[in-house]
Amino acid sequence: MPREFTLFGVLLPTxxxxxxxxxxxxxxxxxxxxxxxxxxxxxxxxxxxxCIFIAIFGALSLSLYK
Incomplete structure (x- = not known):
């Protein structure tokens, strides 16, 4: 997965x-x-x-970057 992507010419982090x-x-x-x-x-x-938010965000991040 790329580190950033473009959205209407603006680079956004993944x-x-x-x-x-x-x-x-x-x-x-x-x-x-x-x-x-x-x-x-x-x-x-x-x-x-x-804590619930951090757990959800961490799980999504790990699934993307692992």
Whole structure:
């Protein structure tokens, strides 16, 4: 996979689309976990949200660059 790609003549790093996809996936998962009541049993909901986002972003990055 290339390190960057062009979008209408602008060079974008490959991690930018992965970041956007991770954000969308985390938002959907956050809604589902909130609806299920997961955040009521978590000590720090904001930290849990951040960790979920980092895990999704890391998994997508590893799948692309490995």
């Amino acid at each position: 991690l930018l689309p992965l970041f956007i996809v991770s954000f969308v996936l985390q938002t959907v998962l956050d809604r589902v976990l909130g609806w299920a009541g997961f955040y009521r049993i978590v000590w720090h909901p904001s930290l849990a949200r951040l």
